[in-house]
Amino acid sequence: xxxxxxxxxxxxxxxxxxxxxxxxxxxxxxxxxxxxxxxxxxxxxxxxxxxxxxxxxxxxxxxxxxxxxxxxxxxxxxxxxxxxxxxxxxxxxxxxxxxxxxxxxxxxxxxxxxxxxxxxxxxxxxxxxxxxxxxxxxxxxxxxxxxxxxxxxxxxxxxxxxxxxxxxxxxxxxxxxxxxxxxxxxxxxxxxxxxxxxxxxxxxxxxxxxxxxxxxxxxxxxxxxxxxxxxxxxxxxxxxxxxxxxxxxxxxxxxxxxxxxxxxxxxxxxxxxxxxxxxxxxxxxxxxxxxxxxxxxxxxxxxxxxxxxxxxxxxxxxxxxxxxxxxxxxxxxxxxxxxxxxxxxxxxxxxx
Numbered sequence: 001x002x003x004x005x006x007x008x009x010x011x012x013x014x015x016x017x018x019x020x021x022x023x024x025x026x027x028x029x030x031x032x033x034x035x036x037x038x039x040x041x042x043x044x045x046x047x048x049x050x051x052x053x054x055x056x057x058x059x060x061x062x063x064x065x066x067x068x069x070x071x072x073x074x075x076x077x078x079x080x081x082x083x084x085x086x087x088x089x090x091x092x093x094x095x096x097x098x099x100x101x102x103x104x105x106x107x108x109x110x111x112x113x114x115x116x117x118x119x120x121x122x123x124x125x126x127x128x129x130x131x132x133x134x135x136x137x138x139x140x141x142x143x144x145x146x147x148x149x150x151x152x153x154x155x156x157x158x159x160x161x162x163x164x165x166x167x168x169x170x171x172x173x174x175x176x177x178x179x180x181x182x183x184x185x186x187x188x189x190x191x192x193x194x195x196x197x198x199x200x201x202x203x204x205x206x207x208x209x210x211x212x213x214x215x216x217x218x219x220x221x222x223x224x225x226x227x228x229x230x231x232x233x234x235x236x237x238x239x240x241x242x243x244x245x246x247x248x249x250x251x252x253x254x255x256x257x258x259x260x261x262x263x264x265x266x267x268x269x270x271x272x273x274x275x276x277x278x279x280x281x282x283x284x285x286x287x288x289x290x291x292x293x294x295x296x297x298x299x300x301x302x303x304x305x306x307x308x309x310x311x312x313x314x315x316x317x318x319x320x321x322x323x324x325x326x327x328x329x330x331x332x333x334x335x336x337x338x339x340x341x342x343x344x345x346x347x348x349x350x351x352x
Contacts, residue, residue: 042077217255
C-alpha cells in the first residue's frame with residue numbers, strides 16, 4: 001500500500017472514529033434518558049420489541065403483547081428503548097468496520113490493532129450487558145456495568161480519535177532536546193501524570209457510584225443540599241445498600257431497597273463526589289503549575305476544570321430543583337464530558 005493509499009485509509013479511519021465517538025456519546029445520553037423515563041423495560045424482550053423489529057409491529061400484534069402479561073405495551077417507552085438499541089447497533093457496526101480496517105492494514109500500522117480489537121471486544125460485551133439489562137429486569141449490577149462499559153467504549157473511541165488526529169497512535173514521542181538530555185516525560189512528570197491517573201480512577205469509581213445510585217432509584221433519597229434528609233449524617237443502612245447480587249427473577253424497576261439503604265447509596269455518591277473533585281482539581285492545578293508542561297497539557301487541564309465546574313453545577317441544581325428530567329439527563333452527559341477531559345489530560349501527560 002503506497003503513501004497516498006495509507007493517507008486515504010488514515011483519513012477514513014479518523015472520520016469513522018469521530019462518527020463513532022459522537023454516536024457513542026449520543027448512545028450514552030440516550031441510555032440515561034431511557035433509564036430516567038422508566039423505559040428500560042419498554043420492550044421486555046431482546047433484541048426485538050415484543051417479537052417485532054419496531055414498536056409499530058408490536059402495537060399491531062395483540063398475541064405478541066399477550067406473551068408478556070406482566071409488561072403491558074407502552075408505545076412511547078417502547079420507542080425510546082428501541083431508538084436506543086438502533087443507535088447502539090449502528091455504533092457496533094462502525095466499530096466492527098474500524099476493527100476490520102485495523103486488521104487489513106496491520107502491517108502499515110495505520111491504526112493501533114490492539115486498541116481496535118479491544119474496542120471490538122468491549123462493544124460485544126456491551127451488547128451482552130444490554131441484553132441482560134432487559135432479560136434480567138434491570139438488575140442494578142448489570143445496569144451499572146452497562147453504563148461503565150458504555151463509557152469505556154466512549155473513552156477508547158476518544159483515545160483512538162486523538163491518536164489518529166495526532167498521527168501518534170498513542171505512542172510516546174520525545175523531542176530532540178529531551179532525548180539528548182536523557183530525560184523522557186515518564187521520568188520528568190511523575191507527579192502530574194500519577195495524579196491524573198489517580199484522578200481518573202477516582203472519577204471512574206464515582207461514575208460507578210452514580211450508576212448504582214440511579215439503578216437503585218436512590219437519586220431522590222437526599223432531596224436537600226448540602227445536607228441529606230436535613231442532616232449531615234442521616235440514618236443509613238449500609239448492610240443492604242451495596243449487595244451486588246440478589247438473585248434472578250426479581251423486577252428491579254422502581255427499586256427494591258428500603259429508604260435507609262437508598263439514603264446510604266446517595267450519601268456515598270456525594271462523598272465520592274468530594275473525593276473525585278479534590279483529585280481532579282489537584283491533578284489539573286499541578287499540571288498547570290508544572291513549568292515543563294506543554295500547551296496541550298494546559299488545555300487538557302483547563303478542560304478538566306471547566307467540565308468539573310459544569311458537572312458540579314448541574315448536580316447541585318438538579319437536587320435543588322427536585323431532579324427535573326432535563327437536568328438529570330444532563331448530569332449523565334456531564335459525567336461523560338468530564339471523563340473525556342480527564343482521559344485527554346492523562347493522554348497529554350503521557351505524550352508530547
